[in-house]
Amino acid sequence: MNFASDNAGPVHPRVMSALIDANEGHAPAYGTDRWTRDAVERIRDVFEAPEAAVHLVATGTAANALALATLARPWDAIFCTEMAHIQEDECNAPEAFSGGAKLIALPAPEAKLTPATLRPALEFAGGSVHQAQRGPVSITQATEKGTVYALDEIRAVTATAREFGAKVHLDGARFANALVALDCSAAEMTWKAGVDAVSFGGTKNGLMGVEAVVVFDPSLSREVELRRKRAAHLFSKQRYLGAQMAAYLTDGLWLEMARASNSALSLLVEGLRALGCDPAWEPQANLVFVRLPRAMHQRLRAAGAAYHLWEGPLEQGDPDEPLLCRLVCDWSVGTGTVDRFLAVAAGERVPASVPPC
């Protein structure tokens, strides 16, 4: 019963098969192989952007930091929410890659940037030589709280940014989960809505470790490449990254896995609501924040369920006190696991067949 993160799950078998297939004989190094070329073309097709700069890396932080560094100058501000992964979970990687740009963490009740919060920050940044200057805006889709920007919410942010000459980056660590939630195209969710660069995630959605930096202005391609090499993120045996990504985008595997994750999460949320536990933010993808009574939490832990207790070491105390928890479904969490989790949550005795990680 592992809901700790979508990076705790296994790699999809079709991706493993692709790796085995790619492991035949010799291949040119550093991304000049045919698997990488195939992956790049598939990504361009997905985005309906035949000229886009597309470069593979192995971690989401690398994709974010490279994309932002390409859009920002060292004296710029980068605008994001106060709970953005780039602000809270990347140990200053965006600052390091950009040469010291300043992240401006804006309040975001629904974990979303809005014109109302963004505009004053952009205004201030243009004041004089003394301030951090206007740099890119970064949004996360699906957000770190499990919500999803509607297309017109994205368009509102990008329009505000555009007024001030600012570019927009989209952290798509859970890109596929958002896409199936919105039931729109990748182009509609990105460049058609005013987005300039995307971290196109794969790792959280069933790959071993591949993300793509996608920049729609092809004139920036060489800069991304050089930044990637300098950051030590150019793989010599890149065929194994290319092969994963190509398999991901073959026969809709990526959307199939995202749908599985989102469905499992819906089932989970529905069940928890029935037990009186309402989400803290509207869960629209594969992640939910929810307050569980301490007694329920203790039952779940005892039964081996894994997930994040979000606020401090609150193990002891009033059994009815609600504790904020985060639960995430990856592609491999089936309805059986969710059912078992809900049964334990409801107080039923369930055999803890799987030990927690």
Next chain:
Amino acid sequence: MNFASDNAGPVHPRVMSALIDANEGHAPAYGTDRWTRDAVERIRDVFEAPEAAVHLVATGTAANALALATLARPWDAIFCTEMAHIQEDECNAPEAFSGGAKLIALPAPEAKLTPATLRPALEFAGGSVHQAQRGPVSITQATEKGTVYALDEIRAVTATAREFGAKVHLDGARFANALVALDCSAAEMTWKAGVDAVSFGGTKNGLMGVEAVVVFDPSLSREVELRRKRAAHLFSKQRYLGAQMAAYLTDGLWLEMARASNSALSLLVEGLRALGCDPAWEPQANLVFVRLPRAMHQRLRAAGAAYHLWEGPLEQGDPDEPLLCRLVCDWSVGTGTVDRFLAVAAGERVPASVPPC
């Protein structure tokens, strides 16, 4: 007939099996999994260094840049040979990771640092606040030219460094190849010889993409970890790195592959010598620089042989003119391939069954 690089070859089947075995169910993220723990313990055993800081990354440049950044301050000089990988092939990654340290590229006829070249550079660096200060010394073993430092050559360099309070890093992208050439222990080739930090390579020797940063002073472990995360080189699904490295160090697979590479190279060199082509540097591991007459080169290319023509686009001209070429054997290059290459080099007609990459 691919001698382009040891990163052009496939992953060893036992490593692929280990990846498949690791792909069962959920596992904790970010290096807290059991495969990583196993790999770290195996590396400590190999180095007879039970307290060493050991952290996995996916590229050799990452290992080098993280190790050097941990040993150097931003105002330091880093001393290396003029053909060092960190100087010539990492697109300023060491500068980027260290916050702007200066590489001092010293002449090195045998691709090796010596006390004679190193001492004046260390002396100059200590002059005053104006100069780049004394930072670490970096050597490559096996070297970029295919030579191997004898143990007393390493000791001479580290003793000189130590006189000036400088630490020593060893770029071990081809660590195993050097080790089997010297027939000594990993401890003897590193900390027992005065080395402080090692980039322990696996990728060039049959892995998909794993290297370890090994720092013998355990008090630096947390700094390496934080630098790795900030450089976006901490993998969420690190079990797949751990599994590769653990398999590498099981039942001597790493040494077995290195021996295969070195043997193939020996056979190749012997054959080329017999054809009148002597190495430019003494080939002691799995890599050779050798001058091939243009006509021989053209025959090999026509037959589909892949390797680096080192000096410029010299395809046309005098058929007897010698052209400097680099050839590398990876673990998977068998004697059959070498024999076929030598036959073509000798002017025999050989069916080009395998197209060049």
Next chain:
Amino acid sequence: MNFASDNAGPVHPRVMSALIDANEGHAPAYGTDRWTRDAVERIRDVFEAPEAAVHLVATGTAANALALATLARPWDAIFCTEMAHIQEDECNAPEAFSGGAKLIALPAPEAKLTPATLRPALEFAGGSVHQAQRGPVSITQATEKGTVYALDEIRAVTATAREFGAKVHLDGARFANALVALDCSAAEMTWKAGVDAVSFGGTKNGLMGVEAVVVFDPSLSREVELRRKRAAHLFSKQRYLGAQMAAYLTDGLWLEMARASNSALSLLVEGLRALGCDPAWEPQANLVFVRLPRAMHQRLRAAGAAYHLWEGPLEQGDPDEPLLCRLVCDWSVGTGTVDRFLAVAAGERVPASVPPC
């Protein structure tokens, strides 16, 4: 009638005399001159810190950025108020000098950090390898809004920092103004209250351009020196910095100038209160934020008064609408100028003898 900033005023005549005196013959370069030695000793005396690391620079931003970079590692968070000079007015210099540390801008109603705002931020920073780590806390004394931390307010901040192992920096661009406001010693306001490093300002208080980086742990002295040189802030003809600072600390000139500034500001505030204009924050040093009715503002501008209209281009509109303005008194603003300003503010006709800058 110039209240634009305390950096708009002239250099004190005794400082100019000191420069002329220092301009005799040759002197050793790069801070080895006797004027610099004199200045350093005087600063150590002022701080009752005979071993302190003291290094001169020419700008306040340099002093702040060097001090913070010495206390912070590149993966650290630096904690400050949301209106801190280092956050709002230094164009990412702290990020640049520190190699990419992240500034955490905390809410601060009185422009002061408090344990209540600081503690949760420090707690979050220690969470894991993913977050920016616990780095230094920076406070400004006097603050950017003209308030002054009481000694026990400083102690409360440093005690909270100390609980988490964090160092404390004090941005003393208006150090002397705060000191005369509190009527305490420099030692009491700094290391005796738990402060580790100080930007000891002189430029805003009658010098041409000199500040001192004062770090109470002498073991950090060489690092400050090397960081200063690397940042191009080591002056060859440093005698002219030393001479200024020595004159500043001779016969209490620095306190005399600070008292003059603070007194002028008090007179100004008293007069504005009498006209119904109350300060936005309690003015305790030489700077005030106050809302002036538009009509009064227009009269003052027409009469040549210079000061900052803080909120946007609001020149036109309702004559009674209050506009937020910032006024600063430097050492050279006499009571006559203040009287004239107040007379204009009150609606009297005053000859505008001095044109605005």
Next chain:
Amino acid sequence: MNFASDNAGPVHPRVMSALIDANEGHAPAYGTDRWTRDAVERIRDVFEAPEAAVHLVATGTAANALALATLARPWDAIFCTEMAHIQEDECNAPEAFSGGAKLIALPAPEAKLTPATLRPALEFAGGSVHQAQRGPVSITQATEKGTVYALDEIRAVTATAREFGAKVHLDGARFANALVALDCSAAEMTWKAGVDAVSFGGTKNGLMGVEAVVVFDPSLSREVELRRKRAAHLFSKQRYLGAQMAAYLTDGLWLEMARASNSALSLLVEGLRALGCDPAWEPQANLVFVRLPRAMHQRLRAAGAAYHLWEGPLEQGDPDEPLLCRLVCDWSVGTGTVDRFLAVAAGERVPASVPPC
């Protein structure tokens, strides 16, 4: 008898007078004052470049590092001689300001870059994504060894750079000394000869501490400004920098001082030649490297002469052994001082009226 450096001498009285004149009343801060505007216009006139980006700083290292950072990207190589000030004397400031560019230190027998040394380095840099990329070329005029590039030598370097798309920076710490040596115009020595950016020095030639970053492409002006602010090199009371530079360029004071320095050096060299001491490099400006017999050196030291003994602590030993020394004449060294020095060198008894610094 101070020949230690041209930064050991005093500020010219006319510059001091200008500082006193500028010290009247209030003035706008951060370079918006009229003295700065005057200085900028005078520099544009001198360079016959009415649109040039001109920004003042206080140290030569700041000027160099800002100019180079503006021309280079973090993944670039910067090409210079092995004795360049930026390579040997700036404690990694160019690396720090540029975000980690790599300096390629080329051999230079006459302390000058040539097409022959530069071309192969530029060729290598363009190889692939792995190498440091082609960035700017930096030359020093007059050079660190006291030689001066002829105009056609500059043109040869810039033509080679241009072939590869590389920009050219000129470190003009001793710009005026070179200019009077060549008897040409500033435009001829710079943009008319293919130079893109200049560090226009004043500090070594009689100012207190002012240099100008001059970039001929005006579109880079804002970037220089932002880089200057971020590096903490924007002065609040910039009128005092502007006043110095304006006085420097009034009535030919800068050329007058440079001529005085060069003449004194010529006299010195002539005298030393007569004593059998020939320069190590042809002294064409105000600096000479020369080998003095140990006995002569000891006499000079005993008489209080100050200059740099270049090679180690060689005070004791054979009295005839030649020791490499560096002597520099600043504007204030008169012929009397040179005569006295030569008399002591020749073995005459001279009253040591001035103690060494």
